[in-house]
Amino acid sequence: xxxxxxxxxxxxxxxxxxxxxxxxxFWESHHYFRADEYSSAAPYSIVxxxxxxxxxxxxGHALDETLQDILIRYHRMLGDETLWMPGCDHxxxxxxxxxxxxxxxxxxxxxxxxxxxxLERVWQWKQKYGSRILYQLKTLGSSCDWERERFTMDAGCxxxxxxxxxxxxxxxxxxxxxxxTNWCPKCNTALSDIEVxxxxxxxxxxxLRYPFEDGSGYVEVATTxxxxxLGDTGVAVHPDDDRYKALVGKTLILPLxxxxxxxxxxxxxDKEFGTGAVKVTPAHDPNDYEMGLxxxxxxxxxxxxxxxxSEGLGKYSGLDRYECRRLIVEDLKAxxxxxxxxxxxxxxxxxxxxxxxxxxxxxxxxxxxMESLAKPAIECVRDGRLKFVPDRFSKxxxxxxxxxxxxCISRQLWWGHRIPAWYCDDCGQxxxxxxxxxxxxxxxxKHIHQDxxxxxxxxxxxxWPFSTMGWNEQTATLKxxxxxxxxxxxxxxxxxxxARMVMMGLKFAGDVPFRHxxxxxxxxxxxxxxxxxxLGNGIDPVEVIDKYGADTLRFxxxxxxxxxxxxxxxxxRVESARNFANKIWNASRYLLxxxxxxxxxxxxxNDDYTLADRWIVxxxxxxxxxxxxNLDRFELGEAARLIYEFLWSEYCDWYIELTKARLxxxxxxxxxxxxxxxxxxxxxxxxxxxxxxxxxxxxxIWQKLPHEGDSIMVSPFPKSEHTIDExxxxxxETIMETIKTIRNLRAEVGVQPRQKSEVRxxxxxxxxxxxxxxxxxxxxxxxxxxxxxxxxDDAKPEHALSGVAVGVEIYxxxxxxxxxxxxxxxxNKELEKLRKGIASTESKLSNExxxxxxxxxxxxxxxxxxxxxxxxxxALEARISQxxx
RNA sequence: GGGGUUGUAGCUCAGAUGGUUAGAGUGCCUCGUUGACAUCGAGGAGGUCACAGAUUCGAGUUCUGUCAGCCCCACCA
Numbered sequence: 017x018x019x020x021x022x023x024x025x026x027x028x029x030x031x032x033x034x035x036x037x038x039x040x041x042f043w044e045s046h047h048y049f050r051a052d053e054y055s056s057a058a059p060y061s062i063v064x065x066x067x068x069x070x071x072x073x074x075x076g077h078a079l080d081e082t083l084q085d086i087l088i089r090y091h092r093m094l095g096d097e098t099l100w101m102p103g104c105d106h107x108x109x110x111x112x113x114x115x116x117x118x119x120x121x122x123x124x125x126x127x128x129x130x131x132x133x134x135l136e137r138v139w140q141w142k143q144k145y146g147s148r149i150l151y152q153l154k155t156l157g158s159s160c161d162w163e164r165e166r167f168t169m170d171a172g173c174x175x176x177x178x179x180x181x182x183x184x185x186x187x188x189x190x191x192x193x194x195x196x197t198n199w200c201p202k203c204n205t206a207l208s209d210i211e212v213x214x215x216x217x218x219x220x221x222x223x224l225r226y227p228f229e230d231g232s233g234y235v236e237v238a239t240t241x242x243x244x245x246l247g248d249t250g251v252a253v254h255p256d257d258d259r260y261k262a263l264v265g266k267t268l269i270l271p272l273x274x275x276x277x278x279x280x281x282x283x284x285x286d287k288e289f290g291t292g293a294v295k296v297t298p299a300h301d302p303n304d305y306e307m308g309l310x311x312x313x314x315x316x317x318x319x320x321x322x323x324x325x326s327e328g329l330g331k332y333s334g335l336d337r338y339e340c341r342r343l344i345v346e347d348l349k350a351x352x353x354x355x356x357x358x359x360x361x362x363x364x365x366x367x368x369x370x371x372x373x374x375x376x377x378x379x380x381x382x383x384x385x386m387e388s389l390a391k392p393a394i395e396c397v398r399d400g401r402l403k404f405v406p407d408r409f410s411k412x413x414x415x416x417x418x419x420x421x422x423x424c425i426s427r428q429l430w431w432g433h434r435i436p437a438w439y440c441d442d443c444g445q446x447x448x449x450x451x452x453x454x455x456x457x458x459x460x461x462k463h464i465h466q467d468x469x470x471x472x473x474x475x476x477x478x479x480w481p482f483s484t485m486g487w488n489e490q491t492a493t494l495k496x497x498x499x500x501x502x503x504x505x506x507x508x509x510x511x512x513x514x515a516r517m518v519m520m521g522l523k524f525a526g527d528v529p530f531r532h533x534x535x536x537x538x539x540x541x542x543x544x545x546x547x548x549x550x551l552g553n554g555i556d557p558v559e560v561i562d563k564y565g566a567d568t569l570r571f572x573x574x575x576x577x578x579x580x581x582x583x584x585x586x587x588x589r590v591e592s593a594r595n596f597a598n599k600i601w602n603a604s605r606y607l608l609x610x611x612x613x614x615x616x617x618x619x620x621x622n623d624d625y626t627l628a629d630r631w632i633v634x635x636x637x638x639x640x641x642x643x644x645x646n647l648d649r650f651e652l653g654e655a656a657r658l659i660y661e662f663l664w665s666e667y668c669d670w671y672i673e674l675t676k677a678r679l680x681x682x683x684x685x686x687x688x689x690x691x692x693x694x695x696x697x698x699x700x701x702x703x704x705x706x707x708x709x710x711x712x713x714x715x716x717i718w719q720k721l722p723h724e725g726d727s728i729m730v731s732p733f734p735k736s737e738h739t740i741d742e743x744x745x746x747x748x749e750t751i752m753e754t755i756k757t758i759r760n761l762r763a764e765v766g767v768q769p770r771q772k773s774e775v776r777x778x779x780x781x782x783x784x785x786x787x788x789x790x791x792x793x794x795x796x797x798x799x800x801x802x803x804x805x806x807x808x809d810d811a812k813p814e815h816a817l818s819g820v821a822v823g824v825e826i827y828x829x830x831x832x833x834x835x836x837x838x839x840x841x842x843x844n845k846e847l848e849k850l851r852k853g854i855a856s857t858e859s860k861l862s863n864e865x866x867x868x869x870x871x872x873x874x875x876x877x878x879x880x881x882x883x884x885x886x887x888x889x890x891a892l893e894a895r896i897s898q899x900x901x
Numbered sequence: 902g903g904g905g906u907u908g909u910a911g912c913u914c915a916g917a918u919g920g921u922u923a924g925a926g927u928g929c930c931u932c933g934u935u936g937a938c939a940u941c942g943a944g945g946a947g948g949u950c951a952c953a954g955a956u957u958c959g960a961g962u963u964c965u966g967u968c969a970g971c972c973c974c975a976c977c978a
Contacts, residue, residue, distance in 0.1 A: 028937085028938075029938080029940065030938095030940080214974090214975080221978080237978080238978060239978060240978065241978085252978095284976085284977085284978095285977090285978085286977055286978080288977090289977055289978065290977090290978065293978095294977090294978050295978075296978090297978095301976080301978080302976055303976045303977080303978075304976095304978085306976085362977090362978090363975085363976095408905070408906080409905095411904080411905080412904080412905070412973070412974085415904075415974075416973095416974075419974085419975090507972090507973085508973095511973095511974095542913085544971085575914090575915090575925095575926085576913070576914045576915065576925085576926075577914085577915095578914090578915075580906090581906085581907085582907095582971090582972090583913090583914085584913065584914090586912090586913065586927085588912090588913080588926080588927055588928085589913075589914095589926070589927080591927090591940075592926055592927070592940095593926095594940065595938095595940045595941090596940090597940090598938065598940045598941090599937090599938065599940080599941085601937085601938080601940095602937040602938035602940090602941085603937060603938080604937080605937045605938075606936090606937030606938080607937080608937090609936085609937070610937090645917095646917095649917075651917080653915075654915075654916090654917095657915070657925075660925090660926095661925080668937085668938085669942080672937075673942095680936095756943095756944095759943060759944070760943095760944070760945095762943095762944090763931085763932075763943070763944045763945080764944085766931090766932080768932080768933075769932070769933050769942085769943060769944095770933080798943095849922085850922090852922080853922040854922085856922085856959095857922090860920085860958075860959075863958055863959090864958085865957095865958035865959090866920095866958040866959070867958080868958080869957090869958050869959090870920075870958060870959075871920085874920055874959095877920080877921095878920085881921090881922095885922090
């Protein structure tokens with residue numbers, strides 16, 4: 017990068033396309049993203065929520081990465097040793113589905129290919145698309161340490177998976193068992209409880225009549241899933257239900273099937289619901305399953321893994337479960353066993369990936385016992401070792417962990433970490449091992465085979481914060497950067513990911529995986545809908561970056577967004593952010609165009625500083641402090657807003673305008689140098705404040721400005737360098753108020769902006785008068801020329817517009833433009849406004865209780881407010897009576 | 902059935918620990934192109950901070966309730 021101070025040929029508008037790529041290459045080639053685990057600086061680390069390998073950058077990522085990059089860049093500039101660990105997730109079920117899709121397009125499927133060749137295909141896919149998203153992340157400006165890029169299925173992560181699996185197994189916290197689990201007939205695999213979405217659907221409640229074997233009548237049951245009756249092995253009633261007490265123990269005949277089933281009593285049954293009698297299908301309903309175990313009922317499987325009816329069910333065999341439902345209802349009706357059908361709303365479980373209705377099925381799966389793992393994970397939030405931002409998510413997190421159930425971790429897929437368990441065909445033993453086995457450790461038989469299933473993707477994700485750092489070796493990286501400083505993620509994966517990382521981190525890495533969990537919301541479309549492929553309402557961040565630049569996108573995502581809350585995407589807001597970038601660009605351009613002949617070694621002495629200089633420097637210091645405070649509290653949007661307002665409303669709208677006289681006047685070189693010095697140092701410092709938010713633009717400009725160091729991204733975040741000159745701030749505020757009042761008066765009567773007009777000022781205070789005299793030029797911003805200072809006994813001009821600022825009476829003698837009636841009306845309106853404004857202040861100050869109970873400084877502030885307003889009021893009143901005469 | 906969250910200008914949103922005349926962006930109206938920027942400048946209109954109570958000298962901000970929207974959790978067939 018070349019320093020090109022004074023380059024007058026910089027483009028007139030902000031054109032991010034012309035520099036973002038080269039700026040990023042500059043950073044990368046200088047290895048600024050690299051983290052050093054041997055550094056003595058304080059560590060600051062973040063592990064990226066690994067995007068899916070086959071993924072495409074979407075708005076959610078863009079927000080997530082922007083937040084992380086801001087924190088990382090901020091801390092890097094603070095001097096921390098900063099690590100942002102990047103990588104991808106193998107995303108078992110999602111990736112496998114994508115590859116299967118492409119196989120289908122070729123007219124084949126994974127079964128035809130076989131496991132080995134299928135996996136080769138997936139790896140090819142991963143090579144081809146795997147890093148695409150990471151490259152897209154780079155266009156956003158992400159300052160990850162790319163040299164450390166990891167993948168959940170790379171050797172290191174896989175080793176960690178094995179290690180953890182075996183340890184948990186040895187400890188009895190992983191077990192294999194036959195259970196009823198959520199089964200997706202389409203994905204053809206078991207799912208964990210949280211992978212099931214419950215959707216309330218309009219269904220039916222069918223009332224069925226089951227006859228007693230002895231012909232003594234019927235029991236009426238109610239069901240939402242009549243097809244499962246084929247697998248009924250009992251009917252349950254509540255033990256205290258008087259309607260059925262005497263009948264418990266009797267035998268019923270299952271209609272259509274003819275099976276003899278028992279009527280039994282169980283506390284689970286709700287007497288109030290339906291008829292108070294429940295048909296029990298242990299093989300296809302979780303509650304029935306439990307009851308079945310309690311009462312030793314037979315489990316009759318009638319629905320297969322693919323959602324069709326089982327063999328041996330006569331004409332129902334092979335039918336789709338819903339087709340069968342229709343037929344069963346028909347047949348029951350035909351034999352008079354259907355009593356009634358009523359509309360009924362109920363929650364139905366759906367596969368969170370494909371949307372297919374879940375079928376609870378009994379199968380042999382692997383589980384993790386969660387209770388003992390969950391306890392410490394709850395503890396660490398309660399004792400403050402781990403903090404959620406915002407805090408309300410800790411309740412959600414705790415509540416889930418308190419009610420946690422065992423985690424089904426086996427998936428009937430091929431893509432993923434294969435379960436490290438081997439079964440011996442000779443002795444029947446199961447062996448779980450860190451290394452692949454080719455011989456049974458028990459009987460030394462060679463006839464062993466590995467479990468066919470793979471682990472839930474989230475199992476390896478749970479280890480991500482330490483598996484990426486080389487665990488279970490005691491690596492320097494782990495020592496330096498674990499626990500990480502903060503995890504940045506959406507509220508949608510607190511259970512899937514955050515909670516499990518905490519449990520695994522505490523169990524295996526000896527500490528919480530992160531000190532803070534910074535939760536953000538979703539990016540929705542302009543109508544508040546979730547962006548989704550099916551709705552086609554997604555907005556491609558890459559498109560926004562191409563059109564408007566990464567800084568624009570980042571700034572848009574960060575402003576008007578508070579932690580944990582969703583936000584909406586608006587193109588208008590993108591343009592607004594782009595306009596801000598353009599504003600910065602042009603403010604810098606103004607400076608660079610005038611930097612000709614600027615002496616870089618020049619340092620103003622105390623006397624060289626003008627009021628405006630002191631003011632802007634003081635204001636910068638105030639802003640700097642609040643920006644830092646807000647960044648430290650994760651209020652990134654608020655921090656960004658403060659910089660925006662300072663830069664635009666103060667630096668550009670006022671300070672730059674105030675320096676123009678000095679820059680264009682070549683007669684006072686020292687004054688010009690001072691202005692350039694303050695202009696450039698304040699801009700340079702502000703760019704450093706802004707850099708974490710808008711990294712490309714700030715770097716591009718910073719390189720052109722006078723600066724120290726090689727890159728803004730490794731320059732120090734502004735420290736306290738200026739004292740705040742309260743007096744100058746107050747004086748400037750009075751002057752600005754005066755200017756605004758003059759502009760206001762002129763606009764009222766339609767004076768053209770550039771037309772000069774005389775202004776007379778009467779100042780109440782000697783010091784203020786001196787300040788105004790010394791800086792009368794500032795009033796040129798209101799086209800006030802000449803400015804005449806009135807002494808206390810000067811008569812007020814008669815044919816003049818008038819106004820007041822605090823301590824300042826303002827007169828614009830505009831003979832011919834004054835309509836006394838109109839002017840009086842205007843002044844009265846102004847007066848009214850002021851009186852209304854001080855009404856509450858007056859009532860406060862006349863309230864004894866306020867005076868005695870409110871803190872002294874609040875009372876003093878109210879008094880000051882009142883006296884300032886009264887001063888204005890009396891000036892206005894005097895003016896009105898003068899006009900009358 | 903539990904829990905959370907939102908309700909502030911036409912629209913999208915800021916307003917930590919209670920104390921400004923309640924702010925910004927965008928949209929709207931008026932005026933303005935000689936030098937940083939029309940992706941701009943100056944001026945202006947626009948809000949009983951959902952509603953009702955309570956606490957307090959003082960509430961957009963705390964508490965309770967009501968209404969409306971959104972979300973999460975939950976095995977009632």
